[in-house]
Amino acid sequence: MILSILELSFVVVAALLTALNRMFALLYMAAIVIDVIKDFHHDEMVRFYRNRANTYTLAILGIFFSFLIAFSKKVDLEAMNAFIVFGFILKNLLSADRILERNKLIKWVGGIFGILVLLFTFLSHGFTAEGFIESAIGIYVLFATFVAIRWRIAGFTMFSAIAGFFLYFFIKSLAKGVFTTGKMGTLLFVIFPLVYLSVQSLRREEKL
């Protein structure tokens, strides 16, 4: 249903290591193969929602990346990586929205997102003072996840507040200059998941 840990591992490892050697991009194929094989084992309803998510994903990626190609000064390796990684994330989030119960969805998405933020923080800054300060974001996301599972409005407020915080700085920096892949990364991999989580927090739990 949602990205399996194995698939996610391939995507994260490929995204991290491609900067060192472009050959690691081939690891994306393992995740893609797993995703395709999984489809054969789903029932018709899950396949229906996954197919619908594919259509929306293509539309969103197409619109977003056509803007990127049109307005950024150069389209680099990071942008190509983002195209694949965000495609994976978006497809799975859009289908999980209909397939998983609210609490399970928030637990998985919030949990994985918070852990990834912590992982990337310590990988980029190490166990330094800067690393510990930035890790506050990951801890905040994990705490907001814990809150959102229990209290809808409180969870929505916490996720919206941090999404709004990043969105403010994103718009501010966008107003200053051109659209860069760094800014694009903030939008796709930080702001979008936070907005998604805040919307999901508002969802009422239904017994499936």
Place this chain on the structure above:
Amino acid sequence: MKMMIKLREIRAQLGITQEELAKKVGVSRQTINYIERGKYKPTVILALKIAKVLNKNVEEIFVLEESDWE
């Protein structure tokens, strides 16, 4: 599409659980739940399988409403 679905009441009358029905027609319990709540419209094949398992005609379980023609 607002098709009326009588699956829940028919299933209850026959004393079959969602889990049992799901197993017999080869889908997840969640799919049966979504069909009963009108959130998912099954394919013709699945509708026919459900009708066969419940020993009913498809039209007894899935009923077209006037508004479906609009």
